[in-house]
Amino acid sequence: MVYLFLANGFEEIEAITPLDILRRAGADVKTVSVNGNGLEVEGAHGIFVKADISISEVDVDSADMLILPGGSRGTEGLKESEPLRKIILTANESGIYIAAICAAPTVLGELGLLKKRRATCYPSLAGELIDSGAKYKNDKVVFDGHFITSEGAGTAADFGFALTDKLFSRQETDRLRLSMVY
């Protein structure tokens, strides 16, 4: 199971693009509202999406991957969620893939998970990532252990294909890229 976490203010391209790509590949992805009330989540550009489940329904033991989209307000919402912090720390201990894009890698930085790890994020937040101990790399997608990080909306497709690479195969990713006219 792949869990993609949505807080109000999530960046829509950064959430929808990897979700679409992963579901095309056949991944079982659940979108998760971290809001207390209801499943409707409002994106950074006024797009309302209905999440599949609420955060209380996440079963971290069944997780293959967690995904955190960016958006500055959305990332603040992720940081403020105590249940999400617990899920991320448990997933980290189990070595489950944790993927974050744009501002969201700073969620992992704040939890102290990126110390001495290669990681990337939205370029203007590089200083914050470095302050949390990460080895910042100016690349579209950066891998280190079970962490996968990416720069922003413009790299959301590369991020999505990096996730299908990890969960499926390079062949499946290549087939998808071609069928989607990337």
Add this chain to the structure above:
Amino acid sequence: MVYLFLANGFEEIEAITPLDILRRAGADVKTVSVNGNGLEVEGAHGIFVKADISISEVDVDSADMLILPGGSRGTEGLKESEPLRKIILTANESGIYIAAICAAPTVLGELGLLKKRRATCYPSLAGELIDSGAKYKNDKVVFDGHFITSEGAGTAADFGFALTDKLFSRQETDRLRLSMVY
């Protein structure tokens, strides 16, 4: 006003990417459900989006641009909507921009609007577009008069930036591309 039309089965990347880009540029974009009942629309990959208005609320006289995302089932839904056909034909007579991506250019082809027009679409549908009289071009984005067409999910960002080029300026598009890390 820009209207983006959503039928059940719409391709999520093809709808959300240009919508996000246009709203970042400051465009007033309304998402429009062509479903009879309610504003909730389900995308091709199970993503539920709440549209801003229903099709009966569209004021074509105030429109600067119509946008049709693809997805094979979504495109069928667009073709079956009698109110949408009327809106497109009225917009065409007024020379309002009409933009379509992936399978959706065939909606325009079926209405006879692409005769002798340069246009593109999802590559496997090229024959259908040619049969409707269009001059098919194998490019990411194709312009002819007030028509803007594009190939598919992988060209959705190029499509979105082509729309900001038309409604705003190349400078605004370049600024956006940079800020979004494209």
